[in-house]
Amino acid sequence: MSTLTQSQFFRQLKKYYTFYTGGFLAFIIVLAILEQMGLSAKWIGYIFLAATISLYAGIGIMSKTADVSEYYVAGRRVPAIFNGMATGADWMSAASFIGMAGTLYLTGYDGLAFIMGWTGGYVLVALFLAPYLRKFGQFTIPDFLGSRYGGNLPRILGVLAAIICSFVYVVAQIYGVGIITARLTGIEFQYGVFVGLAGILVCSFLGGMRAVTWTQVAQYIILIIAYMVPVVWLSVTHTGNPLPQIAYGQVLQEVTAKEKELNDPATTLGAAEASVRAIHKEKQLATEAKIKALEDAMATGHADPIVDEARTKLKSELAELNAAAEPDAARITAKEHEITELTGPDVLLAKLKKAADGAKKASGPVPAHATPFSGKGAEKKLLKDNPNATEAEIAAARAEDRKTSDDKRRNFIALVLCLMVGTASLPHILMRYYTTPSVREARKSVFWSLFFIFLLYFTAPALAVLVKSEVYTNLVGSSFASLPAWVANWAAVDPTLMKIADLNKDGLVQLAEITIGGDLIVLATPEISGLPYVVSGMVAAGGLAAALSTADGLLLTIANALSHDVYYKMIDPKASTVRRLTIAKSLLLVVALLAAYTASLKPGDIMFLVGAAFSLAASAFFPALVLGVFWKRANYLGAVVGMLAGLGMCMYYMYTTYEFFGGVAANEWFAIKPIAAGVFGMPAGFLGIIIGSLLSPAPSREIQELVDHVRYPNLERDTRTQAA
Amino acid sequence: MQLSEKHHEYWRKNLRLTAVLLAIWFTVTFVVIYFAPQLNDIVIMGFPFAFYMGAQGALIVYVLIIWFYAHTMNKMDKAYGVHEGDEE
Numbered sequence: 001m002s003t004l005t006q007s008q009f010f011r012q013l014k015k016y017y018t019f020y021t022g023g024f025l026a027f028i029i030v031l032a033i034l035e036q037m038g039l040s041a042k043w044i045g046y047i048f049l050a051a052t053i054s055l056y057a058g059i060g061i062m063s064k065t066a067d068v069s070e071y072y073v074a075g076r077r078v079p080a081i082f083n084g085m086a087t088g089a090d091w092m093s094a095a096s097f098i099g100m101a102g103t104l105y106l107t108g109y110d111g112l113a114f115i116m117g118w119t120g121g122y123v124l125v126a127l128f129l130a131p132y133l134r135k136f137g138q139f140t141i142p143d144f145l146g147s148r149y150g151g152n153l154p155r156i157l158g159v160l161a162a163i164i165c166s167f168v169y170v171v172a173q174i175y176g177v178g179i180i181t182a183r184l185t186g187i188e189f190q191y192g193v194f195v196g197l198a199g200i201l202v203c204s205f206l207g208g209m210r211a212v213t214w215t216q217v218a219q220y221i222i223l224i225i226a227y228m229v230p231v232v233w234l235s236v237t238h239t240g241n242p243l244p245q246i247a248y249g250q251v252l253q254e255v256t257a258k259e260k261e262l263n264d265p266a267t268t269l270g271a272a273e274a275s276v277r278a279i280h281k282e283k284q285l286a287t288e289a290k291i292k293a294l295e296d297a298m299a300t301g302h303a304d305p306i307v308d309e310a311r312t313k314l315k316s317e318l319a320e321l322n323a324a325a326e327p328d329a330a331r332i333t334a335k336e337h338e339i340t341e342l343t344g345p346d347v348l349l350a351k352l353k354k355a356a357d358g359a360k361k362a363s364g365p366v367p368a369h370a371t372p373f374s375g376k377g378a379e380k381k382l383l384k385d386n387p388n389a390t391e392a393e394i395a396a397a398r399a400e401d402r403k404t405s406d407d408k409r410r411n412f413i414a415l416v417l418c419l420m421v422g423t424a425s426l427p428h429i430l431m432r433y434y435t436t437p438s439v440r441e442a443r444k445s446v447f448w449s450l451f452f453i454f455l456l457y458f459t460a461p462a463l464a465v466l467v468k469s470e471v472y473t474n475l476v477g478s479s480f481a482s483l484p485a486w487v488a489n490w491a492a493v494d495p496t497l498m499k500i501a502d503l504n505k506d507g508l509v510q511l512a513e514i515t516i517g518g519d520l521i522v523l524a525t526p527e528i529s530g531l532p533y534v535v536s537g538m539v540a541a542g543g544l545a546a547a548l549s550t551a552d553g554l555l556l557t558i559a560n561a562l563s564h565d566v567y568y569k570m571i572d573p574k575a576s577t578v579r580r581l582t583i584a585k586s587l588l589l590v591v592a593l594l595a596a597y598t599a600s601l602k603p604g605d606i607m608f609l610v611g612a613a614f615s616l617a618a619s620a621f622f623p624a625l626v627l628g629v630f631w632k633r634a635n636y637l638g639a640v641v642g643m644l645a646g647l648g649m650c651m652y653y654m655y656t657t658y659e660f661f662g663g664v665a666a667n668e669w670f671a672i673k674p675i676a677a678g679v680f681g682m683p684a685g686f687l688g689i690i691i692g693s694l695l696s697p698a699p700s701r702e703i704q705e706l707v708d709h710v711r712y713p714n715l716e717r718d719t720r721t722q723a724a
Numbered sequence: 725m726q727l728s729e730k731h732h733e734y735w736r737k738n739l740r741l742t743a744v745l746l747a748i749w750f751t752v753t754f755v756v757i758y759f760a761p762q763l764n765d766i767v768i769m770g771f772p773f774a775f776y777m778g779a780q781g782a783l784i785v786y787v788l789i790i791w792f793y794a795h796t797m798n799k800m801d802k803a804y805g806v807h808e809g810d811e812e
Contacts, residue, residue, distance in 0.1 A: 249769045370772045444794050462779075711735060712806045713801050
């Protein structure tokens, strides 16, 4: 293929992928026909899993390479549009594909921080990084730091930060692969993780960046089709308009009207809701009383009887489950797990607190979907409880609402900023712009990247509203005797995603009687819109593609940082090509196994850690990368101080404020949540570079010339260009 | 090598374009978020304005910003003779 010109290569790729897309659609149609002929859901799951993974493996094997430039940067000839698709798949993780619409469903406007944060960052990539990194044209992000600032320390810091950010992220992806595989085929989570691992390794092991790139393009095509088909169909059945992104304005208004009705006890629906909320309120108060009793007992060291009592209760529940006519294996395992987990009063306390929180939330009014930063409703509550409240009381309640609302807004802004800058600092994304043939293609490629990501992200809010409307209009008020099929199915399959119970015994469904897990939204959409099971299988395959493609990119980033930056650049610069690639591949295997092992332990705070990766990347990389291009005076000492300060500040803030590390919320500055620690880390990083640079002499002439070199796509008599 | 006045002008223009686009980015993101409760009173085609911006509007602007930057810079490279040779 190397003899092809760039435009021949492009035409050939277009032909391959058009053919491939047609093949994928034909495959779906054949499966749909087989389903009509009686193929079971389980087999559809197996076929999807086997077919997609062997497809990725096939591309991986076809792209195997022994060339360093092919292995690290796909030979630098990936056309802009294909690099855009690969970046889209690289970027969109299981959380974007499955979780995003659910987050929006559950949190309304406040969830849009993720939509804006995970797209707006590409503006920063385009304006500040991609073209310059492409011109620099080496292999990794620490490479840039090493060459621009000189010395090994900036490079080591870059490697360290890249590994910290990417590792937690890749663990989360493998975790997602495990869950999806388990759902698709019914095999256990722990095995699912290793099936996923195999899927990841077949793509990246033989062909490095080259294989990953072409697999990611294939994965993007699957994931975008899998995402769009159910949403478009839901929009057609629900609104008659095949463009959900336009149709949902109308639906949003209906949802808003319904929210008002549900919150107004004067209406029939509202009154029924109020009766369920009263039950939740009772439960909340009862649980809070239990918490208080437990805390008192813990203070005097007599908590054990309470824990024993709770354990006895769980055991009797387990006995009941076992004695049932048809024992439910999943629920029995869950109960057994619950009993072994209950090791002391702390566990019981955490459990009770969670239950009380849940009940408290369920006892409150329905939050309005489109309303940003809603306050606590203290003023409303005051006026309801006490219609004769004094002016001063009203003012106090109003101030309380205002403070909650302001805190939420501040956190929203901080989170959006961290996600954006974090996007523009994550090495696995930036690395992709090394693979285009030229600076001009790199610029275009950022456009294509965001365009392909945009397709999914501007659909997610529409999906959330459409499903919400479905729940509010068709589920709420329906009879428990005749629940819609999808509700009954999901409640039976996975109670963490769908829980429904007739709390007030009126035989009708109230909104407060339904508990929905965020992931349900995307997973259940095919069923809600009445599509056959094969589409559900396709959605799961799409989620798998999203998780695998992201994991591939991350894994490669970590392994390359170790093999290229640590081994080749620092330990053995004279290593032969064969040796470099052997080391790179062995490290890839080790890192992958380590990540899969960590994921199989099911670490609890994985979602927080992923969010934290953005803040960490933003604090550690962004200042050093941007000032490296835009401020010639930035030098070695500045970079070292800045990266340490940014990373240190960010970690310190998380350490003191996040529960997992033993921090407390009281340590927060300006009530900023630990996930947005980057808003403190970034300024620390910038300040560190500026102060450190000004305290030491300007960088050498060679380095200043390197800065000129990256600023201009082509300088005449620029020796570096000729060398590269 | 020594940069010519033309090179400096190219870089100044690039900086100006970057600053302008960054200001637009800032406005559609952070200014709209800050005033979201007030802006939501404006309703277009069923969408409260701030909600629409967060869900779709800002995203469309981001895509356009990046397209415009790529388009303008790729043209400017040629105008200032700093474009890469091997393409088109």
